[in-house]
Amino acid sequence: MHFADLLATILVILLPMALVTYFLNRWFNQRERKIEIEAHMAAEKAAQYATANQAIEQRVRVLEQIVVDSGAQTASQIEALRDIQQLGHLEPKKEAVR
Secondary structure, eight states: OOHHHHHHHIIIIIHHHHHHHHHHHHHHHHHHHHHHHHHHHHHHHHHHHHHHHHHHHHHHHHHHHHHHHHHHHHHHHHHHHHHHHHHHHHSOOOOOOO
8 A cells, every 4th residue: 555545545534534523522512511401400490399399388288277277166166056055955944024
């Protein structure tokens, strides 16, 4: 092989391979950066959802407490009314004075 043939082989094979490698490397780096940005955005969104979820959970706890307390109060009011009705039945009925 002559030097010119060797140089032609290098130019025809190695130069395109080097260019393809360079552009593929840039493309992979760009894709990696894009994935990193998307992962960061997903993490931020997850943090926002977690914060919103905590706020909703706190509101539900407050509502549950209101319902439970109201239910207990309502039950005690019903029992008090039953007690009053039972006392009313135990007392002798008074005749109206004419």
